[in-house]
Amino acid sequence: MLSITCYGGVGEIGGNKVLLEDSDTRLFFDFGFPFKKRARYFEEFLNPRPGAGLLDLLETGLIPPLKGILREDLASKTLWQKFASSPLYRELSIDGVLLTHAHVDHSGYISFLRDDIPIYTSTTTAFVSKAMQDSAPPNFEREVCYSLPKGPKKGYLRSAGTYKPRPFAFIDRSALSTEAQTFWYSSPRRKKPLSTEMYLCAPEKIGNLKLKSFPVDHSIPGATAFAVETSSGWVGYTGDLRFHGRSSHESEYFVEEMHKLQPHILLCEGTRLRESRGASEDEAFNNCLEAVKKAEGLVVADFGARNVERLVSFYNIARETDRKFVIMGKDAYLLDAMHLASDKVPSIDQFPDILIFKDFKSRLPSWEKEIHRHYEDKLISPAEVRENAYNLILCFSFWDVLDLVDIAPKGGTYIYSSSEVFDEEGAMDMFRLTNWIEHFGMKGIGLPREKLNWDIPEEEKGYHSSGHACGADLLDLIRRINPKILIPIHTEDPGYFIDNLRGTGIDVCPPVEGEMMTFPAN
Template identity: 80%
Template sequence: MLSITCYGGVGEIGGNKILLEDRDTRLFFDFGFPFKKRAKYFEEYLNPRPGAGLLDLLEMGLLPPLKGIYREDMAGKKLWQEFISSPLYRELTIDGVLLTHAHVDHSGYISFLRDDIPIYASTMTAFIAKAMQDSVPPNFEKEVCYSLPRGSKGGYLRSQGTYRPRPFVFLDSPSISREAQDFWNSPPTKKNPLRPDPYCSTPEKIGGLRLKFFPVDHSIPGATAFAVETSSGWVGYTGDLRFHGRSSDQTERFVEEMHRLCPHILLCEGTRLREKRGASEKEAFDNCLKLVKKTEGLVIADFGARNIERLVSFYNIARETGRNLVIMGKDAYLLDAMHLASEGVPSIDQYPDILIYKDFKSRLSSWEKEIHRRYEDKLISPSYVRENALDIILCFSFWDLN
């Protein structure tokens, strides 16, 4: 019998963890990072303790107590005894996670799932997730694509061994280029290589259930909606989507396809259902252009480079106002990854007016060295920013201003 349980994402923005069970198949729609719930207990430098594994996250209700789906190396010896009496406790095995897109409120807590559970996603979603993980320091809450196993030492769980890749299934690519394979298999550090896994397939079923997937429009490329055929009929899951972006025709097509399937249930994201239509990208472009035109100093633009439409808008604003667009090294790395996933995302070489900010650092990660090598002629220093403040738009987030 069909059963759907929402372990996250109801009454909150993101944090989606929706369990679908039917006959012998169990799967999750998304397994996201619960920003709001987490902020009740943790912020800035106060974080769950990596050495305690799953304990803090289960204790604070950030993960549901479902024994069997989480990494065993993250569970201390007597962990589950503490949660057996919880009303939500149960033992469970799952056939996979259908991941709609790479925003962490939908993908982040995949980090804690067993690393033999397949993650079904578009190639773009997988590549964005990998680039994001590669370009941050190791963090046990950010191990979506690969993880460092942990072992107990004096009751404390320490990372040890080599990185283990998660089995991603790239839904929309029967094969990927050699260069894209190299990116996917490239280790975050030289001494811990990722072991390549088979990953390309366009499965028609997950467990015993038929599966359909549909590209939809969202502020991050690669967003995908799903439909699963259960014993009660089709169940659709939208993930995040919108109707006012440049690819809104994809969302319209998804609506038509779902209509044809006559779904038994449609699980729909609705963060801003009661609000009027948000500003279109064209309106955002016009407003920002006006502002930049009348600004007589440094312009700082704070948006995620994953939002390609916004990046293109600011690139065009920079051109119209005679400025260069300066992005961070991690954004250049992300853009390269997105270009490998789809040629629809232009390569940085196609943007002659883009420069890359080179921070002062004593040690560089391997991805940073690669970006510096690849784009040597585009690198600029902090003093360049000071001396040319009127000629650039600096794409810095609040957290980049340190």
């Protein structure tokens, strides 16, 4: 019998962890980092202790107490005695995780899964995740592609051994090129590659269940929706998606193909249900172009470089306004990784007007040294940025803001082309960003404002295009796919679906965290 249990993404945006079980196959749809739930207990200077392993995460319910799927090296001898009586405790083994995309609210807590559990995903999602992990400081909550085993020493857990890659199943590739393998097994901080672990290509099944995957349009390349054939019929899972980006045809194709499967169940996201569609990627391009045309001095464009559509937009805006486009070393590394995974992402050499910001750092990690060596003729120092401020667009984000101290810009324009503020922590970041922008005498455009409760002024909303479909688009998707049952996930507002799908014959079943829903066989 088919059963589905949601351990995350219930009443919250992100943190998706959906367990699907059918006879002898068990799998998870995503295993994400729960931002909102985590913020209930932790903040910048109060984090789960790496030396305590799984303890703090189980104590606060950030990961479910499922013995058998979580890392044993992060479990002290007495850990499971403590949690064996908790209501959600279960012993479990799984065949794999179907990972929809590389945003950490979907991928992050793979970190805590056993390192022999295969991760089924697109090559682009795998490579973006690896580039993100390589280029960030070590963090035991971000060990998605490879993990550092730990062992007990004097009552707490310490690193023991070297990084171990997780087994990945690349769903859209029949083989990896030698270059791609070299990247996949490169170690972020040392010359010696990671120990090689088998990977799978183009799997047709997960466990004993037939698997289908569909690329979809989202604010990160490689995003994928899945369908799994169970004893109750097909079960579809949207992941995150939209219909107003440049790959909207992919989302459309997913809807058509999913409809043909006549699915019994659809798990659908619901991030922006009561909002309007907002600017399309093309509209955001036009608005940002007009802003850059009017700008004097340095232009800073704030967005995540993982959003390649936006990156290409700003690159083209730079060309149209006779500016060069400066990206960070980590963005160059990410672009290289994406290009290795898919020809759809252009290589850096295909962008003749790209420059790479030369960071002030005493000691560079090996991946960054390699970027500096490979693109030596493209490097630009902070002083050169200052001198050529009128001829540049700088691709930055809040986290790079200290580089502005080295640049010391005199005025200029800061275009905020990034996502909405969702929580208090985001509001604090925005408060600090606003102060930095004022500190450098820059003009901010598209910024959320404190006096609007951290909303963006209406007239400045078109500088960003959301990665998520609005409610009307999702209702249309659901009606067209026409599943028998809809399970809303990744939403704070499941009632929206109940209200709006009444009378359609589609049964809306909002999940309860940790509660198993069972479905009789067809």
